[in-house]
Amino acid sequence: MTDSDDLQTLVEAVQSTAKYAAIDPGLVRSLVEQELAKGRSTKETVKAVRNKLHQIGSAYQEKPIDYAQLLRRLAALPTELRSPELRAFCLEAMRNHTSTRERLGFLESFYSEPLAGIGPIHSLLDLACGLNPLALSWMPLAADAQIEVCDIYADMTAFLNAFFTHTAVNGSANSCDLLQQIPERPVQLALLLKTIPCLEQVDKTIGRRLLQTIQAEYMLVSFPVHSLGGRGKGMRQNYDQHFQGLTAELPWKVTRFDFPGELVFRLSRP
Numbered sequence: 065m066t067d068s069d070d071l072q073t074l075v076e077a078v079q080s081t082a083k084y085a086a087i088d089p090g091l092v093r094s095l096v097e098q099e100l101a102k103g104r105s106t107k108e109t110v111k112a113v114r115n116k117l118h119q120i121g122s123a124y125q126e127k128p129i130d131y132a133q134l135l136r137r138l139a140a141l142p143t144e145l146r147s148p149e150l151r152a153f154c155l156e157a158m159r160n161h162t163s164t165r166e167r168l169g170f171l172e173s174f175y176s177e178p179l180a181g182i183g184p185i186h187s188l189l190d191l192a193c194g195l196n197p198l199a200l201s202w203m204p205l206a207a208d209a210q211i212e213v214c215d216i217y218a219d220m221t222a223f224l225n226a227f228f229t230h231t232a233v234n235g236s237a238n239s240c241d242l243l244q245q246i247p248e249r250p251v252q253l254a255l256l257l258k259t260i261p262c263l264e265q266v267d268k269t270i271g272r273r274l275l276q277t278i279q280a281e282y283m284l285v286s287f288p289v290h291s292l293g294g295r296g297k298g299m300r301q302n303y304d305q306h307f308q309g310l311t312a313e314l315p316w317k318v319t320r321f322d323f324p325g326e327l328v329f330r331l332s333r334p
């Protein structure tokens with residue numbers, strides 16, 4: 065067997081349980097390579113990679129998301145993005161991912177305040193999106209806005225594509241690994257919500273790389289102010305300082321917004 069066959073066998077071993085099966089194989093492969101480089105055995109490597117995937121992905125989904133059931137319910141709903149029935153479905157579905165669930169109590173102001181004066185938005189990139197694209201109808205979007213979203217889960221992006229088709233949104237969801245590839249297509253607004261601390265668990269350079277590479281007119285970058293376990297002492301201040309370091313000497317004009325569970329920065333070109 066070649067090294068590449070060995071690597072493929074390990075990737076398949078990591079993804080052999082349902083919990084990890086839908087994750088972008090490129091991400092799994094690079095995590096396997098990282099663990100092997102530390103001199104770990106194959107068994108230790110599979111365990112360490114699964115732990116990492118749990119931390120950066122599965123931990124935000126307290127139980128497996130039942131996409132088949134969500135799709136059945138979606139099919140019976142109106143197709144108008146802003147219809148009350150569809151919005152109620154979106155609010156409920158967003159409970160399936162911790163990151164969106166945590167902002168449901170202030171969703172309205174979460175988008176209206178930082179985005180005041182910059183709509184209608186014609187192109188949107190939502191990176192490491194989770195289920196946040198279900199909040200599209202709370203954003204000041206143009207009717208024909210071009211939406212591009214990505215996350216590591218193929219089942220999640222398949223569901224989001226079905227949602228775009230149902231609502232006739234000009235959108236596309238793709239599975240991705242931002243650690244390996246950062247989109248460079250020019251866009252009006254990019255969302256990087258609670259993403260930097262999550263990705264920094266694998267690569268400490270990712271925050272700065274994202275902020276340097278994304279070609280957006282405006283960006284919303286946010287940080288959680290309590291951990292998944294609910295603790296949060298000093299997180300707001302620590303992330304504020306961390307963000308100042310990440311943006312030092314970068315040509316962004318920054319405005320800060322404080323929400324109960326989330327610290328948000330709006331970045332715009334000066």
Ligand SMILES: C[S@@+](CC[C@H](N)C(=O)[O-])C[C@H]1O[C@@H](n2cnc3c(N)ncnc32)[C@H](O)[C@@H]1O
Nearest residue numbers: 121163164192193194196216241242243257258
């Ligand atoms: C803290 S959650 C934020 C989700 C969403 N942005 C929000 O705020 O509602 C982090 C998201 O990053 C995704 N993720 C983790 N590693 C990633 C990677 N290397 N590339 C792309 N997405 C990743 C996870 O699956 C998860 O949905």
